[in-house]
Amino acid sequence: MESQKICEGDYVLLYLDQRRTYLVRVESGKTFHTHKGFVNFDDLIGRAYGERVSSSLGVEFIVLKPLLRDYILKSIRKTQIIYPKDIALIIMFSGIGPGSRVVEAGTGTGALTTALAHYVRPNGKVYSYELREEFLKAAEKNIKRAGLAGFVELKNKDVTAGIEERDVDAVVLDLATPWLIVPRAYVSLKPSGTMISFSPTIDQVVKTVEALEAENFVDVETVECLMRGMQIARGKTRPQTLMTAHTGYITFARKALKPA
Amino acid sequence: MESQKICEGDYVLLYLDQRRTYLVRVESGKTFHTHKGFVNFDDLIGRAYGERVSSSLGVEFIVLKPLLRDYILKSIRKTQIIYPKDIALIIMFSGIGPGSRVVEAGTGTGALTTALAHYVRPNGKVYSYELREEFLKAAEKNIKRAGLAGFVELKNKDVTAGIEERDVDAVVLDLATPWLIVPRAYVSLKPSGTMISFSPTIDQVVKTVEALEAENFVDVETVECLMRGMQIARGKTRPQTLMTAHTGYITFARKALKPA
Amino acid sequence: MESQKICEGDYVLLYLDQRRTYLVRVESGKTFHTHKGFVNFDDLIGRAYGERVSSSLGVEFIVLKPLLRDYILKSIRKTQIIYPKDIALIIMFSGIGPGSRVVEAGTGTGALTTALAHYVRPNGKVYSYELREEFLKAAEKNIKRAGLAGFVELKNKDVTAGIEERDVDAVVLDLATPWLIVPRAYVSLKPSGTMISFSPTIDQVVKTVEALEAENFVDVETVECLMRGMQIARGKTRPQTLMTAHTGYITFARKALKPA
């Protein structure tokens, strides 16, 4: 069983309440400053996850072990990240799991890359294409922080020029012109492999679906997912007041072989 | 790389169109009957996934490699199964992945069990409790069919009497009275571990959230997820006409340690 | 105060339960047949609305006074009708009320026409264009049944050839090519008047919005409305299982005058 003692160098999630959580790296001799006082990392080292630690102002934080979702939501961002709800569906639709070989484009700041890497462990691999170097740097930091660098190959290459990998299980697209990559995805995928595209606009979806149908993709399906939080309290239970109304559409397809 | 040739004993997905897909086991010398004629399994053996096969009536089916989602949607059912959209969120919220040790209750017909097992491979384990033997039998078939029996321990025991496992990463509940299991889940979970409950009614959610708050769970959150399909066709693009309006609420929490 | 006694010739709503309601015309000496026995209309005449009447099999029906929504939902249909939720929003967005003069195209089977007529009473008017005669006949029956024929002028004319009315308060479009009618609507509307279009597809909406912006319409807005029923019962409260996922988009605009 994995040790639950907090060690120097670990990332921990300091939890005050649902709106105030901090993903920080434990460094001996250092402190973390919040508006509720500072936390001494030395107070954490050797303690168990799930314990409470007091700040200099006597406010209690709970020290949690970060989950995949925390790494995603706390990504260093250079751009809009994909939401966990959409990542969850992309993972499910793609069919990937431990051992899968996956191509992703573009990397962005690596939120989806992190999730893909999490699930393909320990013997799969994510090949992630991104042209913009400043994104790649942020992505690399985010992926390292989640301890997943060993499962990702970041490629500073133009995916429209071609995908180098062959016989991959899934191609996942989160870029402005997915329809241009569809023929590249077809070549890269193993037969019966899956292609998933995430796009905010209807126009992108229409072009992508047309491109999928022009190649030999089948089972083409587009969905959107709305997640609504609930405020649960006896006598006052109700859905939350505001929600994200739209993030993007998820389009799924499977590679069939061309008729003989 | 995994072989892509279809072998005797493989499960394949025969795809005619989006509404007509069949999850079948390839058995030499046998046939599969559809209303579009029968398919000879001998025509499939040795062929590649993604190829087409003709039925006795000359109708073409595409032979796809089943994905997790196919195994879920094609489960032998004794009861309502959880939808892939909810399973996807449960997986994401739970934080589980390769190597996780997970307790599930109840097994039902094993749709969620199958998904949990898929993601904890190759070195994790799902301990799944179910009292009703007829469900366990169906679940066992579904899990075996997906090739995941090695990652699941089915337990014909009453989870309200206690969870035997300790220091598990996540407890996932899909049963009528989740609030009764919350104290058991607290004991079974490792510190900072996650608890997820799926319930169709508000009343179940309120009782469960109250039980979580009575124990030392934090970061308690309840959401529901609506997935809507899109009909994509240039000049005729629109959301689908009918949708599943409600499946259930997903409640998430993390175990904190009791204050000293 | 309006008399509440049921009279020969009245339309009544026979209510058994929420799924079994019947909009029928009371005719002395006649009966209405249901699978729960027949109801003698003579048993109704002179009775009060809200009372119960027994069928020949001893099953009780409640005799309700039909509401606008009943007339809409029980329309004789030749085509898909607009749902009350969408009609409600169209009425609200259009700003119409007692006294308004409204142009509608097309009439269809008159569900929306009936609602418009209901709200413009007693001194407003609805001018409704429809080319297809079989629709007009059904519409006429539906409007008469609701007692609103005096507030509607049905016009068997091609609205793409022009709208004859001038200085109307609102133009309401529910037809396949609303963008073609936008310039006609502009001419017909009084300054600051409103235009509303209802369309199922995104493509129709995009073309219509472009046409509105090409004319001097302002405050252009498109929405869609999702209505979800709730199953309310202590201990078992939850949203309904199935819902209508999409009916159509409502586009709203106001006529500004062209710059001098």
Add this chain to the structure above:
Amino acid sequence: MESQKICEGDYVLLYLDQRRTYLVRVESGKTFHTHKGFVNFDDLIGRAYGERVSSSLGVEFIVLKPLLRDYILKSIRKTQIIYPKDIALIIMFSGIGPGSRVVEAGTGTGALTTALAHYVRPNGKVYSYELREEFLKAAEKNIKRAGLAGFVELKNKDVTAGIEERDVDAVVLDLATPWLIVPRAYVSLKPSGTMISFSPTIDQVVKTVEALEAENFVDVETVECLMRGMQIARGKTRPQTLMTAHTGYITFARKALKPA
């Protein structure tokens, strides 16, 4: 036909763009200040609705005739107002129209009252109960501004003590404890009349539905309405990013007479 010239004392909607609209009263010799310069009301008087007027900084505003929805959205607020989408459904479900007599409780700041008054004109009446005087004052201003004071009787009385009106067509409740008013509504309603309640929480709905079923109400139905805006632009069409996730549930019922 109603004159379209702008007169001293009229309320007008100055429209800059969708986010910047101002509901103001035209007063000769005065000006209206915006961050885009001031508008001289004397420049408006005698002009037609729909025309453009320039501010002192040369920015053009369009002068629109306010619609019901504008009066609602621009209400002087002392409390959360009901959204137009919900008001629209309440109007539709209630079945009211020109000539209806309606009881409302509570008045709040009069947004729903304004809408009810708009639709019952010219020969109906709204009787609106409100205990809190500061709300009544704001409501009175809002209703006067919309020119609807003649159709509303504001009653500074406790509705839980009883409804004074009899044989009304509809009772509309928007208060914290609707279930307490249900027996009062039953007595006040004419047979077959309608009761509508608007409540933010599930708990209120459950209690109200139970109260309705305890009295002789039938056809009890609860819905919620989600409205989502669309961003329409060729090549960039998509739903809006944020939306109101929840306002309240609408519960509808009809009064049946008690069995003999």
